[in-house]
Amino acid sequence: MTKPNKPTRRPRTVFRRLDGILLLDKPQGLSSNQALQRVRHLFRAEKGGHTGSLDPLATGLLPVCFGEATKIAGGLLGARKAYETVARLGIVTDTDDAEGQPLREQPVPPLTIDAIDAALKTLTGRIRQRPPIYSALKRGGEPLYAKARRGETIEVDEREVDVHAFDLLNAADLLDGGEPLLRLHVECGSGTYVRSLVRDLGELLGCGAHVAQLRRLWVDPFREPRMWTLAALEDLLEHAGERVLDACLLPVEAGMASWPEVRVNAAQAQRLGRGQGLRGPYQPRGRQVAILDEHGRGLGLGEVDAEGGLRPARLFRWAATGAGGEDGAA
Known part of the structure; x- marks a missing residue:
């Protein structure tokens, strides 16, 4: 007697550390979380989050943050x-x-x-x-x-x-x-x-x-977005490979344009990375700011106090060393 065929199981996704921002063109019929999980498995990203829900009926831009980019996702939620x-x-x-x-x-x-x-x-x-x-x-x-x-x-x-x-x-x-x-x-x-x-x-x-x-x-700040559909991403992965797929990601700096910018040198970056503040005067006072190094690499978010001092808020993992992400676009 012939045994019935067992249903084929999908191979388990082996996730990896990946940093960057995907501008997804969400399809109709999926919730924002369903769309997020689809692309997270597609990119094999360990950590992901979206910035602002779209109803299942809705289509269009859904910024998806992977890895360290999730640390700025809260600020993108309040964007225009x-x-x-x-x-x-x-x-x-x-x-x-x-x-x-x-x-x-x-x-x-x-x-x-x-x-x-x-x-x-x-x-x-x-x-x-x-x-x-x-x-x-x-x-x-x-x-x-x-x-x-x-x-x-x-x-x-x-x-x-x-x-x-x-x-x-x-x-x-x-x-x-x-x-x-x-x-x-x-x-x-x-x-x-x-x-x-x-x-x-x-x-x-x-x-x-x-x-x-x-x-x-x-x-905001993605006023003229190059969006990617799920179908296009799946096609890229199948026919061009994961390295080409990763090239669809924007670096975390692309999502930091809505914050006022503060630049620091390597020694100052290391102090911030250890959780220590910097004396100012930094501007604008009383605001959250994007902290970048001398070369324009994003280090994370900080806060400028009333006296102009700079305090770390949410820094990326490479802030103290200046080293970039090992995987992905960040």
């Missing part, structure tokens, strides 16, 4: 971001996007460009926004979406967010009597939910709305 989104008018969903269940459907009233622009202007600037109940925000140590999926009643408090731009790109379908769609451009600060912006826009227009499509275009 830009999106292009398509709002579907007339239907409100429980998740505020197309993946949710419809809650309410209303006819879309006759709308003009002026009326749409006026509503968009109301939602621009420093505004108060109520995040979606289906979000990664935590309450009692648990994400809100987990509570919502169990059917718990959730009250989400409004909070202040910065919306630098909320502009209409195209309303041709709506104005021509077709699908009630608006294509919109958004630039915003940390903690802003595009789903909430679209939901609130729909209420201002008197018909409700949800996000039908969402793509992140850029995140």
